[in-house]
Amino acid sequence: MLIAKNKKGELVSALNAKREEEFVCPACEKKLCLKHGQKQQPHFAHLKKDACQTLSEGETTEHLMGKVWLSQRLPNSSLEVYLPLLKQRPDLLLAQTPIEFQCSSLSLQRFKERTYNYLNYQYEPWWIVGKKFVPSQQMNQLQKGFCYWAKTAYLWHLDITAQQLRIYYLTSWDYNRGYHWQCQNIAQDSSLTQKNSASLNLKPTTTYWHAVAYKRFLRQRLFRRQPRFLRLQHFFYLKRENLLELPFWCYASSRYHFFFEHELLVLRWLFLQSKNWQHWLWQLAKLEWQWDFPLVCQKSILREIYLECQVLSGQKKGSFSPPK
Structure with missing residues (x-):
């Protein structure tokens, strides 16, 4: 996690935190330790015995770097805002849009629960996936569950290695080749708040279905x-x-x-x-x-x-x- 509370009750980013300070979790109020090494993204972590069920643990470097990358390109967003009514904490919150950058394994049932929980409270979740969920010829139900729909199924992907946000669209399936799609990079200077496919060239690709x-x-x-x-x-x-x-x-x-x-x-x-x-x-x-x-x-x-x-x-x- 990237955000913690200091003794004054102020929210502090791990990017700016000092080792000599004490920090607690914004959700469960338990003590956190600051991890800041030469080969890892600065972040906070619960002590093992105090693992918090609300906040994700064992975050990968991809996940931590991705949250920082997105926050830098969404200046009006806030990192890791805890929503007490939902008992959830999105990676970022932009007005009524919780942004989730999903890099690790997640059950389909848990994904549906989290998403419907947002929707029931009038939030519009924006799911962006990491490299683990990039589409292939075969897609499982969870990968498909991350997709949106606007005349075509489309999926958001952040390639943190290339520092590039991508959208997979015109995603379709046929009995012979499985799933196939087109991919488009989102320009660095374009607004990332437009989480739809309106700007895409939606010309159907040739299929081989008979x-x-x-x-x-x-x-x-x-x-x-x-x-x-x-x-x-x-x-x-x-x-x-x-x-x-x-x-x-x-x-x-x-x-x-x-x-x-x-x-x-x-x-x-x-x-x-x-x-x-x-x-x-x-x-x-x-x-x-x-x-x-x-x-x-x-x-x-x-x-x-x-x-x-x-x-x-x-x-x-x-x-x-x-x-x-």
Whole structure:
């Protein structure tokens, strides 16, 4: 941690603290020690026996340096402000925007709890990830959970080695290549407070998705008896349907494969069984599935998927078209 209280109750940065002073934790009021060596970023730490559950311990050099880097570029922000009502302490706070620079492992459940806690108190969290969470061909649910949405999934990343803030955008998924994206550096002199993708060039990239090839892919996975596809087939079997015999439009590409991957087939099939939007939502709720994307409005995405189904199935004319 970078901020502590001195004997006067004043908040002091580790960058300016003196070794001879005594410091306590702003959250738990327990004693802290100042660590300041030639090879490490100055920071405060709890004594092992007094570990604080509210504040993160064992911070990496990447995390400490990243917080300093961000604070220098966000002059109106405050480091490590403790929010007593939430019992949370973001890395930085900029007005109603808590900024979290996530470098270490974190469970998906804990990430969702922290994010929803911010949202419930009308804060708008800005999650920025370290090198551990940079997107790859395969992305786990936590990596995807860090993403925002504005016509595309996008993810903020701070490369502290290169001293560069980046945004990964036009993030999508296809059955053959997994996840792919574009990456753009954020100019050093641009405002870091604009945590959206409005300034990006959102021209869709070429994909290699073909509905016929996708059906062939599914057939091959079923032939190899891969568990995930057998479970999917079992769902349709219980409904007296076949995974490979859905209407052809169900196999079309979609930007919403990012959220659901192959399970988007279930949402499309349920659309065929639904009388209207509310009936479709009711059928989805019966599946008892979880939404793992707290930074993205679930209802908005589901509405977009429903409209997409209407257009693809020919029930409604519209300008929607899948990525080319």
